[in-house]
Amino acid sequence: MLRYYDYKELLKPSFPNKHGYRFYIERDIMVLQNVLTLKYLDYSPESHPFV
Numbered sequence: 001m002l003r004y005y006d007y008k009e010l011l012k013p014s015f016p017n018k019h020g021y022r023f024y025i026e027r028d029i030m031v032l033q034n035v036l037t038l039k040y041l042d043y044s045p046e047s048h049p050f051v
Helices: 002-007 026-040
Strands: none
Touching: 002 026
């Protein structure tokens, strides 16, 4: 799921490293909550940019 949101540029990791690990900070988690809430409400991220 996180890789999909990264691909769609909705949620980028704050600190990706050279080994491919993605690190997120508290702000990123709040963005993820917004994405998941809007998904639950059947909003399409493509048609409703909110990030």
